Amino acid sequence: MQIKLWINNKEFNDDIAPDMLLLDLIRSKGFLSVKRGCETSNCGLCTVMLDNKTVLSCSTLAVRANEKHVTTIEGLEKEALEFGGFLADEGAEQCGFCSPGFIMNVLAMKNELKNPSEEEIKKYLEGNLCRCTGYMGQLRAIKKYLSRVKEGSYENS
Amino acid sequence: MKIVNKGVRKKDALALVTGKPVYTDDIAPNCLTVKLLRSPHAHAIIEEINTDKAKKVPGIECVLTYEDVPKTRFTTAGQTYPEFSPYDRAILDKHIRCVGDPVAIVAGWDEKSVDKAIGLLKVKYNVLEPILDFRKAKDNKIIVHPEEDFKALVDVGTDKDRNICASEVFEFGNVEEELKKCSQIIDETYHTKANHQTAMETFRTYTYMDTYGRLNILSSTQVPFHVRRILANALDIPKSKLRVIKPRIGGGFGSKQSSVSEMFPAVVTWITGKPAKIVFSRKESLTNGSPRHESEIRIRLGADDEGIIKAIHMDTLWNAGAYGDHGPTTVGLAGHKAMTIYNSAAAYKFNYDVLYTNTMGGGAYRGYGATQGFFALESAINELAARLNMDPTELRMKNMLTQSQVGNKLPTYYNEELKSCTLDKCLLRAKEMIGWDEKYPCRDMGNDKVRSVGVAVCMQGSGISNVDVGAVEIRLNDDGFYTLMIGATDMGTGCDTILSQIAAECLECELDNIAVNGVDTDTSPYDTGSYASSTTYITGMAVVKACETLKNKILDEGARLLGLNSDDVEFNGKEVFSLKENKSISLKDIGNNSLVGFNNYLTASASNYSPTSPPPFMAGIVEVELDKLTGKVDIIDYAAVVDCGTPINPNLARVQTEGGIVQGIGMTLFEDILYDENGRMMNDSFMQYKIPSRIDAGNIRVEFESSYEPTGPFGAKSIGEVVINTPAPAIANAIYNATELNFRELPITAEKIALKMLERNNI
Numbered sequence: 001m002q003i004k005l006w007i008n009n010k011e012f013n014d015d016i017a018p019d020m021l022l023l024d025l026i027r028s029k030g031f032l033s034v035k036r037g038c039e040t041s042n043c044g045l046c047t048v049m050l051d052n053k054t055v056l057s058c059s060t061l062a063v064r065a066n067e068k069h070v071t072t073i074e075g076l077e078k079e080a081l082e083f084g085g086f087l088a089d090e091g092a093e094q095c096g097f098c099s100p101g102f103i104m105n106v107l108a109m110k111n112e113l114k115n116p117s118e119e120e121i122k123k124y125l126e127g128n129l130c131r132c133t134g135y136m137g138q139l140r141a142i143k144k145y146l147s148r149v150k151e152g153s154y155e156n157s
Numbered sequence: 158m159k160i161v162n163k164g165v166r167k168k169d170a171l172a173l174v175t176g177k178p179v180y181t182d183d184i185a186p187n188c189l190t191v192k193l194l195r196s197p198h199a200h201a202i203i204e205e206i207n208t209d210k211a212k213k214v215p216g217i218e219c220v221l222t223y224e225d226v227p228k229t230r231f232t233t234a235g236q237t238y239p240e241f242s243p244y245d246r247a248i249l250d251k252h253i254r255c256v257g258d259p260v261a262i263v264a265g266w267d268e269k270s271v272d273k274a275i276g277l278l279k280v281k282y283n284v285l286e287p288i289l290d291f292r293k294a295k296d297n298k299i300i301v302h303p304e305e306d307f308k309a310l311v312d313v314g315t316d317k318d319r320n321i322c323a324s325e326v327f328e329f330g331n332v333e334e335e336l337k338k339c340s341q342i343i344d345e346t347y348h349t350k351a352n353h354q355t356a357m358e359t360f361r362t363y364t365y366m367d368t369y370g371r372l373n374i375l376s377s378t379q380v381p382f383h384v385r386r387i388l389a390n391a392l393d394i395p396k397s398k399l400r401v402i403k404p405r406i407g408g409g410f411g412s413k414q415s416s417v418s419e420m421f422p423a424v425v426t427w428i429t430g431k432p433a434k435i436v437f438s439r440k441e442s443l444t445n446g447s448p449r450h451e452s453e454i455r456i457r458l459g460a461d462d463e464g465i466i467k468a469i470h471m472d473t474l475w476n477a478g479a480y481g482d483h484g485p486t487t488v489g490l491a492g493h494k495a496m497t498i499y500n501s502a503a504a505y506k507f508n509y510d511v512l513y514t515n516t517m518g519g520g521a522y523r524g525y526g527a528t529q530g531f532f533a534l535e536s537a538i539n540e541l542a543a544r545l546n547m548d549p550t551e552l553r554m555k556n557m558l559t560q561s562q563v564g565n566k567l568p569t570y571y572n573e574e575l576k577s578c579t580l581d582k583c584l585l586r587a588k589e590m591i592g593w594d595e596k597y598p599c600r601d602m603g604n605d606k607v608r609s610v611g612v613a614v615c616m617q618g619s620g621i622s623n624v625d626v627g628a629v630e631i632r633l634n635d636d637g638f639y640t641l642m643i644g645a646t647d648m649g650t651g652c653d654t655i656l657s658q659i660a661a662e663c664l665e666c667e668l669d670n671i672a673v674n675g676v677d678t679d680t681s682p683y684d685t686g687s688y689a690s691s692t693t694y695i696t697g698m699a700v701v702k703a704c705e706t707l708k709n710k711i712l713d714e715g716a717r718l719l720g721l722n723s724d725d726v727e728f729n730g731k732e733v734f735s736l737k738e739n740k741s742i743s744l745k746d747i748g749n750n751s752l753v754g755f756n757n758y759l760t761a762s763a764s765n766y767s768p769t770s771p772p773p774f775m776a777g778i779v780e781v782e783l784d785k786l787t788g789k790v791d792i793i794d795y796a797a798v799v800d801c802g803t804p805i806n807p808n809l810a811r812v813q814t815e816g817g818i819v820q821g822i823g824m825t826l827f828e829d830i831l832y833d834e835n836g837r838m839m840n841d842s843f844m845q846y847k848i849p850s851r852i853d854a855g856n857i858r859v860e861f862e863s864s865y866e867p868t869g870p871f872g873a874k875s876i877g878e879v880v881i882n883t884p885a886p887a888i889a890n891a892i893y894n895a896t897e898l899n900f901r902e903l904p905i906t907a908e909k910i911a912l913k914m915l916e917r918n919n920i
Contacts, residue, residue, distance in 0.1 A: 032183040033176025035407075037357045038439040042843035045357060073176035084174025088166040091808035094816070095649025096173025097357040097407030103174060122851045129843070131355055131408055132649050134815030135851035137808075 008075030092137025164808030199836030330504030339459030358407020447520025491530030611891025627696030644684025665730025777883025788910030792855025817880025
């Protein structure tokens with residue numbers, strides 16, 4: 001079936017199978033940051049934004065993105081670097097395989113929650129699994145990043 | 158030290174946080190998709206496979222059965238040759254030994270065709286009764302490996318006709334005599350289950366033929382050089398025909414110390430000449446991965462009334478599963494690591510049987526057997542403390558290795574000499590951090606909640622003594638930058654950066670002046686790979702040696718260019734100079750001159766092994782909150798203090814510690830590979846096989862009490878594995894301190910706790 005969508009503001013018109021998953025469509029267009037860590041919507045690695053709301057692209061049909069805007073970390077490089085620097089300063093990107101999906105959700109959280117508590121941060125990001133870090137380094141990076149956001153160091157995205 | 162012992166960013170960090178395409182599946186171009194038909198039976202003989210219809214599906218390139226692939230047996234364990242793991246596996250075998258064993262390999266140009274072809278394969282099985290309980294495997298009438306061409310390269314006590322993969326008895330002193338003299342004996346049996354590493358990147362491999370007719374393998378592996386040998390064995394071709402490349406990999410934790418996925422696309426490419434790729438699904442990674450071995454360890458621990466330990470006996474059963482990968486070697490660490498920490502007893506015995514069954518074959522998982530051993534022995538130590546009505550930290554201070562034992566021989570640890578240890582400082586500091594004296598054993602919080610603390614100590618090794626080899630090469634290039642060539646495998650742990658830090662420290666330069674890369678068996682110097690907590694210690698020392706040699710060459714070349722003697726010049730990282738003669742030449746000029754005509758191109762290489770495997774140590778104290786109605790355990794706080802010698806990069810060492818602890822928490826509280834009565838893994842997805850989320854992890858605090866290991870680079874020992882060994886015994890101890898109930902089987906789920914409390918309250 002015919003669909004039209006934008007990935008990182010670039011328009012794509014495509015004839016796709018009705019059962020194609022958004023994750024596979026995105027990767028087929030060369031946006032390879034998006035990863036699959038499970039097939040059961042449990043790990044959060046495939047997180048992308050669909051019209052500015054995070055979705056799990058492994059369990060979203062590509063047709064659901066028809067006439068919509070998909071954003072991956074390739075489309076948010078500046079923001080990814082702003083937060084990613086804090087992650088790197090903790091050594092908490094480790095293998096990096098879960099980083100893109102995790103960072104997408106951190107950026108969404110930054111826009112959605114104002115001054116979140118530690119518990120709210122954990123709850124918001126509960127669906128983003130990481131096997132390397134034990135999550136503590138990620139939490140340190142998030143706290144440092146959010147305090148910089150609060151100081152107005154970054155433009156809103 | 159300027160760069161060593163600093164928490165610098167990983168050299169690959171910014172590429173990873175911006176999602177650059179650096180992993181196997183990102184690099185593989187359009188190629189054949191390889192998938193497997195897997196057996197639904199745990200034990201069967203394939204009588205017939207009809208591939209006719211499958212082969213006719215458009216887009217299918219090949220369908221391979223056991224009749225089409227080489228018949229040589231090999232091990233998929235990534236170990237130094239001759240491997241201790243028996244050669245008990247074929248790429249495809251007529252004899253099915255566990256659910257999910259591969260039956261056919263299908264390759265095609267798109268995934269849908271491959272799926273369709275797999276659905277059209279018709280297989281006739283002669284279904285046999287499986288042996289699923291490892292306690293019943295020895296001398297069972299069901300034999301997992303009856304094949305004639307089974308081969309054990311090393312005598313590890315294998316007797317395949319009795320389902321024995323490996324067997325050994327170690328004794329020091331006379332345990333029975335010593336136990337007779339003991340007024341206090343703990344005699345209990347501890348059971349740990351198989352569990353998975355679950356690296357976020359599942360097993361995957363891309364293969365292609367290169368210009369020279371050689372098979373190239375790009376794979377997510379911890380052991381590229383071992384993969385070269387394993388595939389040469391599997392395909393029955395010379396190693397010279399193979400090249401293995403390791404790009405960035407999405408986690409390992411030991412799972413990729415076995416060659417799990419490589420052989421399937423490799424055989425497809427070797428037969429068809431076409432590029433091919435396999436990406437394991439999460440389900441396949443769970444049902445046919447390389448998990449930690451299930452264990453059952455009976456501990457007999459003898460002591461006097463003062464709590465002085467006199468004898469330790471560890472009687473150990475190990476479930477190899479269907480194949481012997483790492484079975485004969487993981488088991489050894491259960492005893493030799495765990496018992497060593499209590500070095501002052503008069504007698505030790507450690508005997509084991511590693512048994513074949515029709516469950517998934519085991520593998521290497523961080524801790525490599527020591528984790529199971531420490532759960533058993535540390536739990537027994539905590540039970541002894543309870544028996545004596547003694548604080549378990551006091552009991553440990555009386556018996557365990559401390560600074561004062563440096564210089565002593567370790568009879569249960571291959572008689573190595575202890576050269577560095579601050580375990581006593583680690584334990585005392587962990588007690589302070591958690592507030593042990595105020596919180597031990599527990600506090601009632603009201604609302605049926607109780608908060609309690611629990612403790613454990615542990616050690617691991619640093620590389621495999623006299624076996625592991627790490628070689629490096631370092632080159633001086635034009636403009637004076639260096640290329641560091643390593644065969645050690647960064648799997649997210651940061652060894653590319655850590656080894657560069659060591660080089661930068663030695664050569665007195667900025668970290669950015671060291672270029673480093675992934676592993677390519679054609680161009681990287683040999684390295685056994687990243688496992689056994691070896692990289693920083695073994696390969697790090699090779700970097701120190703190579704840099705020393707290069708430094709001398711730079712001095713010589715600088716002196717020659719200045720027209721001076723080498724003895725009259727110095728090198729400060731930026732220039733070779735002589736204060737006396739007031740002459741100098743920059744590293745940039747030396748580098749540029751070295752690439753012109755008559756001058757010398759400057760490179761140095763070094764290979765390193767170690768006759769010892771110095772143990773890192775750790776004390777872990779946990780505070781939990783236990784709900785007395787539901788049995789639910791929440792991790793409130795975890796105080797971890799580690800002696801890893803000098804942490805080369807404290808940030809990365811800290812994250813290693815935090816990550817290992819959370820994996821240990823998962824293993825302790827809920828991770829469990831569950832089989833149905835036919836041997837099928839029931840919880841084969843992340844929906845059912847739960848790994849800890851950030852809610853489950855609790856708060857973790859890590860500190861270092863660094864000793865200085867004289868045989869390590871800048872005093873470093875290892876960090877990667879020791880960190881997973883304390884959670885299970887420490888949490889079990891905290892649960893005891895909350896409930897006065899001992900849980901000797903992992904995982905300790907809320908259900909088990911609630912039921913046992915109900916049971917006790919009814920009596």
